[in-house]
Amino acid sequence: MIRVHVSRAPIDVPAELITLEQGGAVATFTGLVRADDGVATLELEHYPGATEAALMRLAEEASARWSLTAATIVHRIGPMVPGERIVFVGTCSAHRTAALTACAFLIDRLKTDAPFWKRETIDGETRWVEARAADDDAAARWS
Amino acid sequence: MIRVHVSRAPIDVPAELITLEQGGAVATFTGLVRADDGVATLELEHYPGATEAALMRLAEEASARWSLTAATIVHRIGPMVPGERIVFVGTCSAHRTAALTACAFLIDRLKTDAPFWKRETIDGETRWVEARAADDDAAARWS
C-alpha cells in the first residue's frame, strides 16, 4: 500500500502508523523544524502536481526495490514553527534491513527529487534556505 | 535522553514519540508479530535485570557514537498475537544519517545482545524459535 500526501495540516504520525503497520518490520523517519538555530518560523513552498508525482515515483521505486508491503510519504507545506514535523517517511517490509534501507533511500532521495523549497525567518529576517551539496551526495549513493 | 523499558503491556508508540522528538531527525524501527506464517501466539521470556542492563548499554553506546539527543528502546514480554508490536527502537539526532544509522545499530545489536527468547504456537504446537546466523552477521558489522 502506497500513500503520498502533501499536507497543510500538522502530520499525524500515529494515524500514519495505522496504515503502515502491515506486519513484519516498520521503519520511519521524521524531520522536525529545528529549534536550536534561532529559526522563528519555517515556510515550505512546493510545485503542486509535480510534488505528488515525484513522491509517488520514489515510493514506487522503493516498494519494488525492497519488496515493501507499505510505503508512506507525508510532507508538510505552508508555515510551521520549531518542533513541528516537516516530513514523515515510513516503510513496511517482512524484513528489517529492507524496511530500514528503503526508509533511508526515501528521505535521501526526497531531498533532491521532490520540488519543495524552504524559507526561514530568523530575527525577523526571511531567507530562502540554500541546497546542500551533502544532500546531493547522499542521494547519489542510491543510483 | 535515554529510555529503556521492558513491558508486559502493548507498546504505545505515539507516547514514545513524544519523548523522542527532541528536534532535528527522528528514526524509528518497530517489529511486529508476523501474521503470515501461521503463528497463533508468540510469547517472550527474558532475563530480568540483565535485559534492562543490556538495553541500557546499547542505548548509551549508540548515544555516544552518533551524538543522539534521545534514544528509546521498548521491548514487549509475555504473550502476544500477530500484528502486535514486539519491539520499538527510536533515535533522535540533529542529523538524519546519524538517527537512521543509530536506529539500525540498535535493532541489529538488540537481536544478539539482549536476553530475550521467543516461543511461538503454530497449529496448537509450541516451539522455541531458533536463533538465526543472519542476525549474528548483522550485529557483527557494527564492531
Added chain:
Amino acid sequence: MKLVYFAWVRERIGVGEEDVTPPVGIVTIADLVAWLTGRSDGHAAAFADPARLRAAVDQAFVAMDAPIAGAREVAIFPPVTGG
C-alpha cells in the same frame, strides 16, 4: 507555453506564472532562460546566475540543456530544499 516559477525565482520575477511564445531558435531550457532575461529587470535578476537554476518540463525534472519542443509547462526554480 506556460512558464511557472518557484521560491526566489518567483519572487524576483514578481509572478508565479506567465504564458510566452518563444521565437524560433529557442531550443533548450538554457536558451529559454537567456531569452527570458530580456523581459524585465525582475527576470534579469532571477536568471542572473544560470548555475543556480533548475528546471522541469511538464512537471518532470530535466537538465538545462533539455529541449523544450512540445512542452506545455516549463518550470524554473532554485535547487530544491525539502525534507
Added chain:
Amino acid sequence: MKLVYFAWVRERIGVGEEDVTPPVGIVTIADLVAWLTGRSDGHAAAFADPARLRAAVDQAFVAMDAPIAGAREVAIFPPVTGG
C-alpha cells in the same frame, strides 16, 4: 552459587533457578555445565549439546570458557531470539 535457566534449558531442567556448590576443579562455565549434567535426566537433556548453550556471569554475557570464580549468579540459556 545461584544458577538461573531460561527458555528450553529451564523447561528441560524443570526449575528456573537453583543453588549449587561446585567442587574444586570446576573452573569455567563449560566445566560447570559438564558437572551439572550428572545432576538429573533433565540437566542431561538440557546440556546434551553444549554448542547450543550460552551463558552470563552476574548478568553479563560471557564465553563458555569464562571462569566462574567469584560469580554470584551464573545463567545458562539458548542463543537469544529477541527483537
